[in-house]
Structures are given as structure tokens and as C-alpha cells.
Amino acid sequence: MAAGGSAGERGRRAREQALELARRSREAYRLAGRWQAAAEAERAVAATLVGLTAVGWRLLVDRRWPGTRAANIDMILVGPGGVFVIDVKRWHDRPVVGDGRLAAGGVPRDEEIRKLLAMTRTAEEEVAALGLSPVALVPVMAFAGHRLDTRVGRVRLLGHPDLVHALVAEPKRLTPALVGVVAAHLAEAFPAYEPAALKEGGTGGPGLEDDGAALFATDEVEKAALESLLHAPIERWMTFLHPDQVAVARRDWSGPARISGPAGTGKTVVGLHRAAHLAGRGRDRVLYVTFVNNLPRVQRRLFERMAGVFADRVEFSSLHGWATGFLAERGAEVPLNAARADDAFSRAWLTIGRGSALAEIDPMPGYWREEIDHVIKGRGLTSLEEYRTVARHGRRTALQPVHREAAWLLYEEYELLREERGVGDFNDVLLAALAELEERPADPPYSAVIVDEVQDLTLVGVKLLDALAGDGPNGLLLIGDGQQAVYPGGFRLADAGIAVKGRGAVLRTNYRNAAAILEAAMDLVSGDPFDDLDGPSPNGRRAVDLAYHEGRVVRVEAADDEEHDRRLVEALRALADEEPDGSGPWAGAVVLCPSRREIGRYDRLLTRAGIPVLRLESYDGRPVEAVKLGTYRRAKGLEFKHVFLPHHDAGLADATAADAAARERAELARRQLFVAMTRARDLLWLGSVAADGAR
Numbered sequence: 001m002a003a004g005g006s007a008g009e010r011g012r013r014a015r016e017q018a019l020e021l022a023r024r025s026r027e028a029y030r031l032a033g034r035w036q037a038a039a040e041a042e043r044a045v046a047a048t049l050v051g052l053t054a055v056g057w058r059l060l061v062d063r064r065w066p067g068t069r070a071a072n073i074d075m076i077l078v079g080p081g082g083v084f085v086i087d088v089k090r091w092h093d094r095p096v097v098g099d100g101r102l103a104a105g106g107v108p109r110d111e112e113i114r115k116l117l118a119m120t121r122t123a124e125e126e127v128a129a130l131g132l133s134p135v136a137l138v139p140v141m142a143f144a145g146h147r148l149d150t151r152v153g154r155v156r157l158l159g160h161p162d163l164v165h166a167l168v169a170e171p172k173r174l175t176p177a178l179v180g181v182v183a184a185h186l187a188e189a190f191p192a193y194e195p196a197a198l199k200e201g202g203t204g205g206p207g208l209e210d211d212g213a214a215l216f217a218t219d220e221v222e223k224a225a226l227e228s229l230l231h232a233p234i235e236r237w238m239t240f241l242h243p244d245q246v247a248v249a250r251r252d253w254s255g256p257a258r259i260s261g262p263a264g265t266g267k268t269v270v271g272l273h274r275a276a277h278l279a280g281r282g283r284d285r286v287l288y289v290t291f292v293n294n295l296p297r298v299q300r301r302l303f304e305r306m307a308g309v310f311a312d313r314v315e316f317s318s319l320h321g322w323a324t325g326f327l328a329e330r331g332a333e334v335p336l337n338a339a340r341a342d343d344a345f346s347r348a349w350l351t352i353g354r355g356s357a358l359a360e361i362d363p364m365p366g367y368w369r370e371e372i373d374h375v376i377k378g379r380g381l382t383s384l385e386e387y388r389t390v391a392r393h394g395r396r397t398a399l400q401p402v403h404r405e406a407a408w409l410l411y412e413e414y415e416l417l418r419e420e421r422g423v424g425d426f427n428d429v430l431l432a433a434l435a436e437l438e439e440r441p442a443d444p445p446y447s448a449v450i451v452d453e454v455q456d457l458t459l460v461g462v463k464l465l466d467a468l469a470g471d472g473p474n475g476l477l478l479i480g481d482g483q484q485a486v487y488p489g490g491f492r493l494a495d496a497g498i499a500v501k502g503r504g505a506v507l508r509t510n511y512r513n514a515a516a517i518l519e520a521a522m523d524l525v526s527g528d529p530f531d532d533l534d535g536p537s538p539n540g541r542r543a544v545d546l547a548y549h550e551g552r553v554v555r556v557e558a559a560d561d562e563e564h565d566r567r568l569v570e571a572l573r574a575l576a577d578e579e580p581d582g583s584g585p586w587a588g589a590v591v592l593c594p595s596r597r598e599i600g601r602y603d604r605l606l607t608r609a610g611i612p613v614l615r616l617e618s619y620d621g622r623p624v625e626a627v628k629l630g631t632y633r634r635a636k637g638l639e640f641k642h643v644f645l646p647h648h649d650a651g652l653a654d655a656t657a658a659d660a661a662a663r664e665r666a667e668l669a670r671r672q673l674f675v676a677m678t679r680a681r682d683l684l685w686l687g688s689v690a691a692d693g694a695r
Ligand SMILES: Nc1ncnc2c1ncn2[C@@H]1O[C@H](COP(=O)(O)OP(=O)(O)OP(=O)(O)O)[C@@H](O)[C@H]1O
Pocket: 236, 237, 240, 241, 242, 245, 261, 262, 263, 264, 265, 266, 267, 268, 269, 270, 481, 484, 510, 511, 512, 636, 637, 638, 639, 678
């Protein structure tokens, strides 16, 4: 067929489509005219919005607000961008927003905002049963006779002429099928208003000039719909969760609360939705804290995509980052210098530790450094008397009084040498922040503090965040899983004086890992008891449901290091053939190593092989066409499509060791490897070298 012929055909189809849209819009406009009860302004707005129904949106007009006798919701519009709860205003005076408040003609109009938010919450409750998160609902105040595009908190304020463009430009959340489902559900929950109860409105249909307006609206709809195609759809969980997850995200807790559950069960996802929910309710900010440094960056980015409107109300920070900033504000900085503090410890070990009773239990200094970091300083102990009797949760060695005395002496020597050097360690930062906060509360306070990966915090860290949040309703939320603790030595919430009884939720469906991957990871730790903040758990085999998806575990046993590394590079290169969607072979891949020592080696190996590398320290969750590289600890809370663990079993060598310190080390190594393995969604590559060929 000649080219001109097909262009002619396309032109004919475009004209037909335009005519169809114009016809539907005119019909819709006539229909709008029949809403006798609606005020003129509402009809005009409805007539504009109804044009969107030609491109798959659903519009519900003048609906009853359940639970009230006379109140109505002007409009509920459901489209790709979510659910818009619309209140139409015809104000003579121009609406003005200042300092987060709405006014017109010098009169505050906050009450109108409050009413619209209450309506939106009712709609939220209704769609929560479908698993729709509150972030997908947008309260909109539409102003007839004004031009406007701004916000008060989560409420969008739009002039009538600005409506369509703004609503269509919202990022896509719902597929056409979901639009239908959600709209049908809302139509049932919010029945059409009974005519008897309606106020009198205009009677006639639109005049001729209005017909023109309707045609213009159609053009606008087409243009806006086209523009919306430019917005990539965001992930499903950013809008739809399991209804139980939505319930947890929206739950009212009368005091500190806790979300737990095994790896990959959506704890962070629920935490992020809860942050959005709480940010939408109050004027104060929400603090979202984790232990790992780079995780807040990734979480902030996810949150911005999921609930951008609240981005300035939720602060994402690492615990130490927050504490450092707080101390700086107070002019009470701690001269943190980890390297010089390490040096102070090494000296203390040489002079006091090495020759003491401690060497009977573990002759290596690492164990005792952890004892100081996680038990003595981590719990904020201030006297040997306290240390003598403290329960060392999570540590497997039984210390006799002589060992506790020796450990305390080592601690005192370390403190002395550290202070002589005029430097602080990470614990000093938290201790100073806690002391500062106890003396003078933070101002302005946060309405809520959400702590993710709480199992990795020290007792002092948790006390600090508890002091910051207070014990009011919905103030403190602790999210975590003791099975994934990657640091030794834990605590019980009771030690921090935090009571969460009756305020807990446990998530049990793993949405991340393919079955084979989860099975392999679970096998590794199923025999290990672990501590889970409110008490010990006898073994590591836990009941988890799986949201099915395909994936595999590849085990490679090489004869020597050289072969091992060669096969790693081959496996990474092979990804290039497996990515049919053109997203690039390496964007979803990570190579993880047990400690920093191995990182340089793999960086060089991959770079030499021409594979681009991005260290996890610099990763912020954005898709980058490079293999990510980092330690098991750095990978906390993250997930990747393909996870490669070279020499994955090298650290498990003393798994059968007889003495308690070695057993504890082996247990910790298994837990760290477990965390690394459960980062994998579709492919887990486990490299090892036959015993006689190992490095
Ligand atoms: N309702 C859901 N529907 C689909 N996917 C979901 C749902 N909830 C969570 N997910 C997916 O499960 C993955 C794991 O979620 P998340 O990271 O919140 O789990 P987690 O419990 O915090 O994991 P971990 O403790 O291992 O860090 C997320 O990538 C998300 O894509």
C-alpha cells in the first residue's frame, strides 16, 4: 500500500476519534445539565470533568456521605492518577494560601479544608478493603471563577480551568481495569444523593456557547491524556497493598507500636505508607530512621515517587546522621573520629586486654570491641555494678565475674585513651544526643518517629528515638526482624522502658523472594535461635506465605579462585542475554561481600572485565546501568533482581566450632549471609571454591 494511503487512513481514524470524543462530550454536557440539584458551579465543573470519561475515567457526582444525614460529596473522580475527592467552591473572593492555611477575603477557611479531609478519610476507609493505599486518594478543592494551582498540605487547590490538566498530569497509579473496580466500589459506598434532600439548582441545559466550551474541554482532555502517557507507571505496591497491610498502615495505636515479620514481607513498604498516612494527618513532620547510611536515600526516593505530595513532611535519616545534625544545632558536636577511636581501642587491648582473663574466652580483640560497642556503651552502662548483672541478650558466651571485671577494665582503658586523643566514637554521638534531648526536648518535635531495621540499633539508639517520639498515640513505630540482626548483642524493648503489648502487627507474606531463594536462605538459619526485641525465638524456621513468582538459585563450586572469579564474570555477562525488556543487563544486579576487605578486589575484577560498577555507598535506588557492589551490611533493607555472592561460604568455616565465642561468630555470619541471600528477587548466585583450592 502507498504511503499516502496509510496516512489518509490514519487521518480518517483520527477524525473519527475526534468526532466521537466531541459527541460524547456534548452528550455528557447535556447529562450534566440534567443534574438539576447541583449548583451551577458544580455543573460547570462536572461538565468539564465528564469529558475525561471519554478516555476511561469515571465520575461520580453529588454522592451521599455515609454516616451523615445531609452532607454530600460533590464529586469523586477515578482515573489513572488515582481517586480524586472533589469539593467545588464558588467564592467571590480569591482563595489565598499562606503559611499552610487557606483564606479568602481575609477570612480563614481552614474549616473547609478540615471537612474535605474528613470526607477523604471516609473514602480512604472504603477503598482500604480493596487494598488501595491512602496515598492514591487526593482531596481536591475546585474553584469556579478562579485560576489556581497550589496545595494546603495534601489538599490540591485548583481553579476550574486548571483542573483537567492538573489531574491528568498526576503519575499513573491505576490501570483501566482498576479504575473500573475502584469506581464501582465507591459508587456503592457513596450512593447517589436523594433528590428530595437537594437544594434547588439551575434548570436549563447549556447554551450554544457552552457547547463550544465542551469541545474545547475535549481538546484539553486529548492533550492531557497524551501527556499522561509520558509518565511511566509506578510500581504496584506504591498504590495497592494487601488489605491487611493497608489496615496496619492506617491503624490508630494508643502508644508505641511494633511491626515485625520475616524478610521480604513488606515491613518497609507498610512503614512508608504509614509515614504518608501520618504526614497527611498532621502539620508536624514525621521522622523515618534506619541504621544504615545509604538506606534513607533509597527510601526517600521511593517515598517521593509514591507520595511526592508529602515529601517535605517526612524526613529520612540515618540514626547517626540525625544525631550528628541535632548535636550541631545545639552546638554540642562530638568530635567523631572512628579511625582514632579504633587506634585507642587497639592500644587498650594491647595493654589491658590481651593478657587478661578475656583471652580465655576469645583471644581476638574483635569480640571484646563488640562487647564494648554493643553491650557496655551500646546499653549506656555507667558502672561495673550495672555491668555485673546485665543480661547480654544475643551474646552466646557466659561471662564469669572475672571476665566481666576484665571487660570493664578494658572499657575504662579505652575510654581513657580515646578521651586523651580528644575523639569520640559512634556510641558517643548517640549518648551525647540522648543526654542533650533529656535535658532539653527537640523543637519542633516530630509527630511520629518510624524506625526501620530496629534490630540493628543499640539500646541507647532506641532510647534516643523513644525520647524524641514520646509515648503518645501513633508516636513511635518500631519496624524490624531479629532474624536479620547483623550486629552482635541485642536488647529487649522492656530494657528501654518501651511497652508495645497489644500494639503489634506481624506480616507473614513474602512478596520479594522466589520460592527456591527463600528456601535456600531459610535452610541456612533454620537451626539458629534469635532474639526478637520482645523475647527469644527458639529457632529460625518461621511460617511464611509466598507470593508466587519464578526464580532460581545457582550454586557454583569452582576448583580455585581463578575459576570462581571467571565464572562470576561470565554469569554477570550472561545477564545481557536475559534482559529482553531492554532495561540493561546490570541495573538489577548486585555483588555482595561479607566485609569491606573483599570489595576492592571485586571492584578491580569487574572493572577489568569491562563491567560498570557502582558502590552501594553511592546508590540511591535510581536505576543505573552498573552492577552494584557492597557489603552484606550495606545491603540491609535493599533488594535486587539478581544477587551474586562470591565466596559466600568462606565466613562459615567455623560453623561447627565448639567454643561459645566461635559459635556466636558463626551464627552471626549465617545471619549476615541470610540477609544477603534474601535481597534476591529472581536469581541468587552462590559462589564457592572447593576446600583445597580456597584462598
Ligand atoms: N502488597 C504487595 N504487593 C506486591 N508486592 C509487595 C507488597 N508488599 C510488599 N511487596 C514487595 O515486597 C518487597 C519486600 O518489601 P519490603 O522491602 O517492605 O519488605 P521487608 O519486610 O521490609 O523486607 P526486609 O526485612 O527483608 O528488608 C518489596 O519490594 C515490594 O516490592
